[in-house]
Amino acid sequence: xxxxxxxxxxxxxxxxxxxxxxxxxxxxxxxxxxxxxxxxxxxxxxxxxxxxxxxxxxxxxxxxxxxxxxxxxxxxxxxxxxxxxxxxxxxxxxxxxxxxxxxxxxxxxxxxxxxxxxxxxxxxxxxxxxxxxxxxxxxxxxxxxxxxxxxxxxxxxxxxxxxxxxxxxxxxxxxxxxxxxxxxxxxxxxxxxxxxxxxxxxxxxxxxxxxxxxxxxxxxxxxxxxxxxxxxxxxx
Numbered sequence: 001x002x003x004x005x006x007x008x009x010x011x012x013x014x015x016x017x018x019x020x021x022x023x024x025x026x027x028x029x030x031x032x033x034x035x036x037x038x039x040x041x042x043x044x045x046x047x048x049x050x051x052x053x054x055x056x057x058x059x060x061x062x063x064x065x066x067x068x069x070x071x072x073x074x075x076x077x078x079x080x081x082x083x084x085x086x087x088x089x090x091x092x093x094x095x096x097x098x099x100x101x102x103x104x105x106x107x108x109x110x111x112x113x114x115x116x117x118x119x120x121x122x123x124x125x126x127x128x129x130x131x132x133x134x135x136x137x138x139x140x141x142x143x144x145x146x147x148x149x150x151x152x153x154x155x156x157x158x159x160x161x162x163x164x165x166x167x168x169x170x171x172x173x174x175x176x177x178x179x180x181x182x183x184x185x186x187x188x189x190x191x192x193x194x195x196x197x198x199x200x201x202x203x204x205x206x207x208x209x210x211x212x213x214x215x216x217x218x219x220x221x222x223x224x225x226x227x228x229x230x231x232x233x234x235x236x
Contacts, residue, residue, distance in 0.1 A: 007223050007234040009174045010182050011194045016167045018191060023163060027156040034149050043138045047131040054124040061117035068110045075103040178223060182232065189231055197233040205229035 078100045087093045171179050185193035195204035197217055202209060207228040209217070216224055217235050225232050 006178070007194065007232060008236075009170065010178060010223065010232060011234045013167065013170045013174065013179070013182065014192065014194045016163060016170055017186075020160065020163045020167060021191065023156055023159050027153065027160060030149050030153045030156060034146060034153065037142065040135075040138045040142050043131070043135040047128070047135045050124065050127045050131045054121070054128050057117065057121040057124045061114070061121045064110065064114045064117045068107065068114050071103060071107045071110055075100065075107060078103060181223075185225075185231060189229065192231065194232040194234050195226070195229075197235045202226040202229060202231065202233060204231040209233075 078096060081087065082093070082096050082100060087096060182193050189204075192204060195202060197203065197209060197214075200209055200214055201207065204226060205228050207226070210227065213224060213227060213233075217233055223232050
């Protein structure tokens with residue numbers, strides 16, 4: 001058996017491992033995306049906050065309108081008394097006129113407060129409407145996205161299952177001692193335990209092979225490793 005024929009199954013095993021890692025990373029990313037409701041949660045929180053703000057502004061407006069109504073009631077009562085002719089005492093009449101003037105000033109200021117509260121309430125209502133539409137849009141988009149993600153997740157699961165079966169079959173077809181060496185090198189060197197030997201050079205570390213290693217690679221019957229990086233060499 002030539003060296004190339006011995007290293008080739010290991011190289012194929014490595015390709016399967018690389019594909020498993022890629023699909024597994026995709027599966028994990030999909031799973032994370034399925035769990036990530038950050039945008040929708042933020043939209044819901046913004047909607048709830050807008051509702052709370054609207055309630056507060058409505059209470060402020062209601063209180064302002066009640067205060068204005070109270071002032072208008074007091075002003076009407078004082079005005080009715082002033083024009084009833086019931087007051088003959090100039091001092092009392094003057095005091096009443098002064099109180100009416102004060103109430104008018106208070107009413108004018110309160111009318112401004114009511115207008116401000118009405119404007120703030122309208123703005124809060126617009127914010128509720130806008131945030132509600134955003135929430136509904138994101139809910140619909142999230143529902144569609146989850147459907148797509150679940151389909152991709154199922155496809156990735158099926159692909160992983162197939163790849164793992166192929167990997168097991170490939171590993172079982174290789175001498176167990178070689179598979180053990182392969183696994184040890186993967187732990188030390190990362191995902192690539194088997195590298196191509198092309199142009200008289202190890203493609204893992206880009207160091208030229210010795211004449212002896214190059215000759216053994218072409219004619220030997222065992223899998224050899226690069227003298228520099230320790231990876232298995234594969235000559236296609």
